[in-house]
Amino acid sequence: MTTKGPESEHPSVTLFRQYLRICTMQPNPDYGGAITFLEERARQLGLSCQKIEVVPGYVITVLTWPGTNPSLPSILLNSHTDVVPVFKEHWHHDPFEAFKDSEGYIYARGAQDMKSVSIQYLEAVRRLKSEGHRFPRTIHMTFVPDEEVGGHKGMELFVKRPEFQALRAGFALDEGLANPTDAFTVFYSERSPWWVRVTSTGKPGHASRFIEDTAVEKLHKVISSILAFREKEMQRLQANPRLKEGAVTSVNLTKLEGGVAFNVVPATMSASFDFRVAPDVDMKAFEKQLQSWCQEAGEGVTFEFAQKFTEPRMTPIDDTDPWWAAFSGACKEMNLTLEPEIFPAATDSRYIRAVGIPALGFSPMNRTPVLLHDHNERLHEAVFLRGVDIYTRLLSALASVPALPGES
Numbered sequence: 001m002t003t004k005g006p007e008s009e010h011p012s013v014t015l016f017r018q019y020l021r022i023c024t025m026q027p028n029p030d031y032g033g034a035i036t037f038l039e040e041r042a043r044q045l046g047l048s049c050q051k052i053e054v055v056p057g058y059v060i061t062v063l064t065w066p067g068t069n070p071s072l073p074s075i076l077l078n079s080h081t082d083v084v085p086v087f088k089e090h091w092h093h094d095p096f097e098a099f100k101d102s103e104g105y106i107y108a109r110g111a112q113d114m115k116s117v118s119i120q121y122l123e124a125v126r127r128l129k130s131e132g133h134r135f136p137r138t139i140h141m142t143f144v145p146d147e148e149v150g151g152h153k154g155m156e157l158f159v160k161r162p163e164f165q166a167l168r169a170g171f172a173l174d175e176g177l178a179n180p181t182d183a184f185t186v187f188y189s190e191r192s193p194w195w196v197r198v199t200s201t202g203k204p205g206h207a208s209r210f211i212e213d214t215a216v217e218k219l220h221k222v223i224s225s226i227l228a229f230r231e232k233e234m235q236r237l238q239a240n241p242r243l244k245e246g247a248v249t250s251v252n253l254t255k256l257e258g259g260v261a262f263n264v265v266p267a268t269m270s271a272s273f274d275f276r277v278a279p280d281v282d283m284k285a286f287e288k289q290l291q292s293w294c295q296e297a298g299e300g301v302t303f304e305f306a307q308k309f310t311e312p313r314m315t316p317i318d319d320t321d322p323w324w325a326a327f328s329g330a331c332k333e334m335n336l337t338l339e340p341e342i343f344p345a346a347t348d349s350r351y352i353r354a355v356g357i358p359a360l361g362f363s364p365m366n367r368t369p370v371l372l373h374d375h376n377e378r379l380h381e382a383v384f385l386r387g388v389d390i391y392t393r394l395l396s397a398l399a400s401v402p403a404l405p406g407e408s
């Protein structure tokens with residue numbers, strides 16, 4: 001591909017790179033900078049801009065393009081403004097410079113997750129507006145904080161607010177993942193994060209002795225049970241090529257804490273696990289399973305949750321569903337191949353679905369390696385620009401879905 005000089009760069013790419021330069025990295029995101037940028041976009045696009053502070057310092061920004069039939073439920077385009085931390089020494093370019101190499105790859109934290117999508121929404125709306133289109137359904141673009149640390153000060157609170165109800169969302173789009181093949185992945189559900197800390201207590205003493213009933217011995221038993229379960233789920237995934245990662249439950253041991261000295265047997269030890277529970281799992285039974293793994297290990301072994309989501313939902317993906325028909329129909333017209341899957345991690349879609357709004361996770365990045373949260377996160381400008389084209393068609397289709405039975 002020939003390299004274009006900066007003077008010939010597509011304005012959507014320039015805007016994308018400007019947004020990437022705002023350092024909204026956790027744990028100290030420059031949310032103010034992002035909001036100022038979005039307010040300016042609203043002004044330029046002639047859209048109204050609402051700001052809803054759900055917790056002091058945590059603002060949801062909503063840009064609205066009214067439809068011609070405001071009595072119809074709206075289309076919600078959600079994206080989060082925060083990004084995850086970087087290990088700067090592993091990057092080939094400054095992660096907040098949005099460097100574009102001679103081939104057209106844009107390197108930046110947030111290039112895939114998910115500042116690309118935010119700008120693609122905005123640029124698709126800009127294009128449709130400038131071409132003079134109007135659609136029956138209102139389109140709201142929500143820009144939310146806090147997603148990367150769980151959304152507890154973002155979307156989780158927002159969906160319970162009257163301002164959210166007032167948007168009257170009938171259908172939502174949120175983030176997905178890149179796909180290295182020619183196809184595009186679309187997510188109709190997601191696994192539920194369960195962060196579990198197991199704490200074991202036992203007899204302390206001098207570390208030169210064979211002390212019985214130690215905290216470590218019992219914790220070791222729990223770890224073995226959970227890692228055996230991990231192995232079983234992994235085998236189940238590997239044995240069935242039809243199963244994708246999101247369809248089984250995963251777990252990783254992510255923290256071990258305890259101990260005071262080499263020669264002191266500690267009275268307490270803990271292990272932290274990141275479970276991602278598949279949406280078809282009976283959650284009550286699964287919690288009982290956790291309980292029995294702890295009980296079987298002996299006295300004084302307990303567990304607590306640092307994160308527990310229990311309301312997974314599936315967005316319909318059969319052709320009789322009008323939203324899916326509009327989404328997949330528009331993709332078909334563009335000759336895009338879709339691969340519907342369950343999102344393996346967690347996004348704000350889980351809160352949207354849990355209040356009864358169908359949502360699809362979709363980030364239009366094909367022929368792109370999955371680099372979210374990774375070093376050298378990058379996106380090719382051509383893939384980015386094609387994404388704007390794709391949203392242009394998708395929004396036209398979704399915002400034109402006629403009144404559904406029961407909608408007025």
Ligand SMILES: CSCC[C@H](NC=O)C(=O)O
Binds near residue numbers: 148149150193307345
């Ligand atoms: C479970 S709260 C943290 C949410 C986070 N989301 C994106 O990576 C994730 O770890 O899935």
Ligand SMILES: [Zn+2]
Binds near residue numbers: 080113147175347
């Ligand atoms: Zn994300």
Ligand SMILES: [Zn+2]
Binds near residue numbers: 084373
């Ligand atoms: Zn992320």
